[in-house]
Amino acid sequence: MDIYLPIAEVSVNAPLLILLGAAVGFISGLFGIGGGFLMAPVLIFMGIPPSVAVASQASHVVASSTSGVITYTAKKGVDYRMGGIMALGGAVGAIGGVELFRMMRLLGQADLVVALSYLIFLGAIGGLMLKESLEAIIRRKKGLPAPRPQNRRPLWLYGLPWRMKFPRSGLYISAIPPLGLGVFAGVLSAIMGVGGGFILVPAMLYVLRMKASVVVGTSLFQIIITTAITTVLQSGRNQTVDIVLSSLLLFGGVVGAQYGARMSGKFRAEELRAVLGLLVLLVGIQMGLELFVRPAEMFVLAPGVD
């Protein structure tokens, strides 16, 4: 059943989009990520203009993350104070990111920025995650004891001003690192159309060393706020949000996210991280590959005459 999208101005298969939303929603609930990094490439492949794909899927991320946060709140898995500070940074980052993206689009370099961001960030994070989790799995298989967790957080976390108590995360640190992390995720949210969970989750685990049980819920909470702001900005500034497209995606997405969140308790954490790391790495390589392969068509129509 094909349906015409009023903003994207293309006709797409509706059940296929709902399925895509459900699949990405499932992954989103399972790993506590927005899932945008998976959806944008698929939507673009389906023929939806990249600017519309990136802007419209942001609202899908809002829906599946809301659904996820409610589930995690019931499990006391959201640190609202930490998430709120990150979201504040995320708002600033998103505003700057949308403007930056406009500029790059006018210079015709939006493709390069998107491809490079995917390659660098997804490649690095995916690679690190895969390495770390595989090592953990191998150790467990050999029956070796887990290495002593390095409980020492980087000292600069304590040296900075504006220290705050984050009881849920078991932290008493400066507000500046979470704020900076939020800004960074906000910029990525606008450029890559992602929530930034794949950056936030490892950073919260390995840099801030938050309690593992609150990491996923808090990251989802931050993602809701950042992507909500991105959606409003993209709509107001660029008119690229297709509400029909995002509705189709989010109906599947919320259901998928529920199942994903329930399944997440049934796997070992390091196995989940290994799969996610592999997924992230593959998407990063796939998106970055276009920089190295000789294009079949030397000329490309650049979107956005404005």
Added chain:
Amino acid sequence: MFQDLPPEPPAVVAEAPAQSLQTLTPVTQARVAAALTEATVDIDTGFAGASMVLYGAVFNPTDTPADVVVVVRGPDQPVRLVRKVRVAGLWLNSRPVVFEGAPGFYMTASTRPLSDIASFSVLRRLGVGVDHLRINAPEQETTVTRFGVRDVVINRLGEDYLDWRRAVIRLKEDAALYATDPDGVRFVDQGLFRAEVELPTEAPTGTYEAEVWLFQEGEAISVSRMDLTVDKVGVERAIFDFAHQRSWLYGILAVVLAAFTGWAASAWFRRT
């Protein structure tokens, strides 16, 4: 140079046949009349491209055979084109070049290949055929004084200019927005012909102009023109207008809808 920039056609020439047809043409000359099955195309939720028939009649009292050429042209849409360039082993985009005068949709259908029907210069003067569109990149042109000759127009794209221009047409053809059908006009009966017009889903909205030219011995002797309107209707129209006229409210609504759906799903799942 096959793809060279066509000269500005004298406006009078293109208009003349239509005028002479109605007022001055003696009955001894051939004429053409045509109509479309639909004068408007509505884009609604189920829109998946449109196909319509243009039909018409040739009145030819002479013994010379006549050729029919159908041209459908959509509203102009500036095109931004980039070229892939290799920098330090990476394939990057060049600076974008804006081409103007490119229609958002363009098709020709004819009884024979256009080059057999009329000469290059005739087609170019009338602007008939995808190779004769007046597409150019005005921002790349500068006027300089060279070899003592004043006001020479040069193009910054230099030698590659034709590659760029050809690429515009090639990319549009790949998207089914430009089409050339050398036997798209079929005579169904004595003097009665039909041609099919296929609009892809990506066809731009706006007013299209359809022209039916009658050629005899390489000269255009008659033309019939009609308009075609392509527009969004109903829900599609309402959403599009809402998104453009109250874009901030639209964005907030999109977020509220998303958050509500997320909440509703989790509330529903908790109960079951």
